[in-house]
Amino acid sequence: xxxxxxxxxxxxxxxxxxxxxxxxxxxxxxxxxxxxxxxxxxxxxxxxxxxxxxxxxxxxxxxxxxxxxxxxxxxxxxxxxxxxxxxxxxxxxxxxxxxxxxxxxxxxxxxxx
Amino acid sequence: xxxxxxxxxxxxxxxxxxxxxxxxxxxxxxxxxxxxxxxxxxxxxxxxxxxxxxxxxxxxxxxxxxxxxxxxxxxxxxxxxxxxxxxxxxxxxxxxxxxxxxxxxxxxxxx
Numbered sequence: 315x316x317x318x319x320x321x322x323x324x325x326x327x328x329x330x331x332x333x334x335x336x337x338x339x340x341x342x343x344x345x346x347x348x349x350x351x352x353x354x355x356x357x358x359x360x361x362x363x364x365x366x367x368x369x370x371x372x373x374x375x376x377x378x379x380x381x382x383x384x385x386x387x388x389x390x391x392x393x394x395x396x397x398x399x400x401x402x403x404x405x406x407x408x409x410x411x412x413x414x415x416x417x418x419x420x421x422x423x424x425x426x427x
Numbered sequence: 428x429x430x431x432x433x434x435x436x437x438x439x440x441x442x443x444x445x446x447x448x449x450x451x452x453x454x455x456x457x458x459x460x461x462x463x464x465x466x467x468x469x470x471x472x473x474x475x476x477x478x479x480x481x482x483x484x485x486x487x488x489x490x491x492x493x494x495x496x497x498x499x500x501x502x503x504x505x506x507x508x509x510x511x512x513x514x515x516x517x518x519x520x521x522x523x524x525x526x527x528x529x530x531x532x533x534x535x536x537x538x
Contacts, residue, residue: 318469349529356431356517357470357529402469414483415460415527417469 318418320403325424332390334421336403339384343405346379348388351400351420360388360401390423398425429454431520431530439536440508448503448533452520459501460527461493462517470517476501505535513537 317339326332338346344365349357363370363377363386370377376389386403400420407414432451440446452459458477462470472485476495495501499520505512513536519527 356531357519359526359528362526404469408483413458413460413475413521414472414485416472417462419467419469 318403318405318416320418320421323422325426326393327426328393328395330393332393332423334388334401336386336418337384338405340405340407342407345406346386347404348377349402349404351402393425395425395427398423431518431528433518433530433533435533437534439538441538442508442510444508445506446508446535448516450501450518450530452499453528456520456522457499458521459495460519461503464515464517508537510537
């Protein structure tokens with residue numbers, strides 16, 4: 315089946331690292347994504363990882379994938395107040411013109427100055 | 428590049444009415460997907476269009492239908508609106524690869 319789960323809330327102090335976790339159930343997922351949504355806005359693609367990779371780093375963002383445990387995490391180094399938002403984990407199946415993306419319920423990140 | 432654009436920004440309808448939402452994909456993108464995001468929830472996949480055909484569909488009733496035009500823009504139609512259809516409707520475009528770019532959404536309120 316298809317189910318993506320995330321914790322609802324995370325609070326960190328400015329300058330600390332944030333780690334947002336996600337678990338998924340579909341082992342046939344091809345890509346896994348992290349999106350950011352600020353209040354009243356659409357979704358911004360932060361980064362994504364192909365399912366045969368273990369890690370991807372992009373500036374302050376590090377994505378870790380444990381395919382055996384179906385666990386995905388997003389680490390934000392040196393978290394800033396501008397990072398306060400809702401972060402969605404998502405998985406996709408299919409390729410090309412046939413793709414279905416399933417989102418988690420989102421983790422609200424609060425950064426305390 | 429304007430990115431993904433959606434219209435209108437906000438819409439208020441009453442139960443039983445019909446609504447059409449519009450999406451223009453990012454330049455060069457040929458695939459459009461639609462999502463429904465209820466308040467406090469993650470986006471739920473409605474359907475995806477590629478080459479003017481519906482290619483994938485989520486668990487939404489037939490009241491939800493769509494169309495893709497030759498210029499890759501797309502419409503989402505919802506008939507017989509219910510209160511539960513109130514949500515943010517998001518359009519995402521991609522170029523046949525797994526990197527979707529989202530528009531700002533249309534906020535639909537059904538009274």
